[in-house]
Amino acid sequence: MKALLSIILPAKIENLESLIQSVSNCARAMGFDQKRVSEIELATEEALVNITSYSYPEGSGKVEINCKQGERSFIIEIIDTGIPFDVTSLPDPDIAADIDDRKIGGLGVFLLKKVMDRVDYRRENNRNILTLTVHEPDPR
DSSP: OEEEEEEEEESOGGGHHHHHHHHHHHHHHTTOOHHHHHHHHHHHHHHHHHIIIIIOTTSOOEEEEEEEEETTEEEEEEEEOSSOOOGGGSOOOOTTSOGGGSOSSOHHHHHHHHHSSEEEEEEETTEEEEEEEEEOOOOO
């Protein structure tokens, strides 16, 4: 696996743009088209907004992003030391339900899971590790 990026910044909303742009640049360098880059940005943003909003209720912490080139895949690891939160355990919202009957929240995580080819979570050494995997575009 080839490392493309490793960045650690305070998990603050004002760092979102910089973090997302860094991931976006890696995705473009790997040859993803603009539609797929936008989906990667959406998924990254959703994960980071959850971390900056909920991971550190007692103060502040850091978020680490590692982008890697796997065998025919682009891998984004998003790591924080905040409270445990497994996005893969959340049930998908009932998007067919009437808008007034839907529960609040969960739509962003649903979209994250839909636009990524694979989403994995593990808790290791008091760290949340969210791994987003995107298959490489087919060569033309």
